[in-house]
Amino acid sequence: MDNKEIIEFLKKIELFRGLTDDEYQMLMCCVEVKTYRAYQFLFRENGRRENIFIIYEGEVELFKSNPYGVEMKLTYFSKGDFLGEGSWDTETPHS
Structure with a gap:
């Protein structure tokens, strides 16, 4: 799963809705797919x-x-x- 796919998934989750593109990019440093x-x-x-x-x-x-x-x-x-x-x-x- 690449970063773009992860960000698109996160955009659908209420906890992360409304973030800016820059905020999603910053969030990616904390994401670990397991x-x-x-x-x-x-x-x-x-x-x-x-x-x-x-x-x-x-x-x-x-x-x-x-x-x-x-x-x-x-x-x-x-x-x-x-x-x-x-x-x-x-x-x-x-x-």
């Missing part, structure tokens, strides 16, 4: 917040462990959705 396998973790509960994840393809399920250690599915994300945006404004771990 592919994850099924059942691979993006982050873990109580882990350090470091990234925003934007789903280009596929689905991501979000789970939370209950006090007994049983994982409960909270929601899922699909193309165009984003998660981890708390990393922009807080030092608290993933909840």
Whole structure:
């Protein structure tokens, strides 16, 4: 995926709508395209917040462990959705 394709994708995401062309170019220095396998973790509960994840393809399920250690599915994300945006404004771990 080249920069032009990434920028066109970002323009469709509400979080990034309305940026200028220069701002999209500046944003590209922070973009890293990654592919994850099924059942691979993006982050873990109580882990350090470091990234925003934007789903280009596929689905991501979000789970939370209950006090007994049983994982409960909270929601899922699909193309165009984003998660981890708390990393922009807080030092608290993933909840």
